[in-house]
Amino acid sequence: MGINKTRGFLYWLARLLGDVSAVKKGTVGKRVARRLAGRATGKMLRKLFR
Template identity: 70%
Template sequence: MSINKTRGLLYWLARLLGDVNAVKRGRVGRRIGRRAAGRLTGRGLGRLFRRF
């Protein structure tokens, strides 16, 4: 298994554990909203820097 696959697996596992923790604490909506906002921000910045 390569380093990149191992890193990907660890990030996936961390995200899964964060989801479980959010469900446990009853903050799923907040987590989903923050994830969506992060994706939009990342896409916007990616498009901005791709043009220059």
């Protein structure tokens, strides 16, 4: 397995663990909102720096 696949797996695992943690703390809505804000920001920056 290459380094990129390993890194991708680790990022996936970290995201999953963050989701589990949010469920335990009861902050799922806040996490979803932050994820959506991050995706929107990424899209805007992508368009800006094309």
